[in-house]
Amino acid sequence: MSGQEITIVRMAAEHLDAIAALEQQCFSEPWSRSALEEELTNPQAYFVVAVLAGNAAGYAGMHVALDEAYTDNVAVAPEFRRHGIGRALMAALAQQCQASGCRFLSLEVRQSNEAAISLYREMGFREEGRRKRFYRSPEEDALIFTLFFENAG
Numbered sequence: 502m503s504g505q506e507i508t509i510v511r512m513a514a515e516h517l518d519a520i521a522a523l524e525q526q527c528f529s530e531p532w533s534r535s536a537l538e539e540e541l542t543n544p545q546a547y548f549v550v551a552v553l554a555g556n557a558a559g560y561a562g563m564h565v566a567l568d569e570a571y572t573d574n575v576a577v578a579p580e581f582r583r584h585g586i587g588r589a590l591m592a593a594l595a596q597q598c599q600a601s602g603c604r605f606l607s608l609e610v611r612q613s614n615e616a617a618i619s620l621y622r623e624m625g626f627r628e629e630g631r632r633k634r635f636y637r638s639p640e641e642d643a644l645i646f647t648l649f650f651e652n653a654g
Contacts (some may be wrong), residue, residue, distance in 0.1 A: 509593045512548035519557035527576040529638035562591035572608035586635045609643035
């Protein structure tokens with residue numbers, strides 16, 4: 502991956518096949534292509550794609566309700582993990598939150614996902630709670646992480 506630049510762009514119809522494949526690869530309960538397509542016209546949705554050498558290497562999405570933002574999914578193709586793509590995606594979501602005047606960005610993460618938990622902590626997210634048995638296949642608790650924005654309010 503050295504020398505290749507990651508570009509973060511808004512999700513568009515041209516990304517849907519790759520993102521749907523990424524969902525299948527990364528999640529035990531993946532979103533369908535049609536569910537992803539619906540987000541293209543949802544005014545509360547903000548989805549971004551990490552493009553690397555012309556390919557979708559990862560994506561992240563959130564929904565904004567009033568001054569609150571909730572992350573739906575963050576996925577990075579296994580071959581591109583540990584190269585800053587997840588950080589770039591989350592930074593893009595956080596930047597959009599701040600530009601929109603959100604008070605916070607919240608997300609759930611599997612309690613066993615140490616790499617993601619480490620990233621979220623490094624980015625300033627705080628563990629705010631736990632959802633018992635939130636995930637299935639396999640069943641696991643979710644940790645709730647929240648990033649608060651000082652500019653809100």
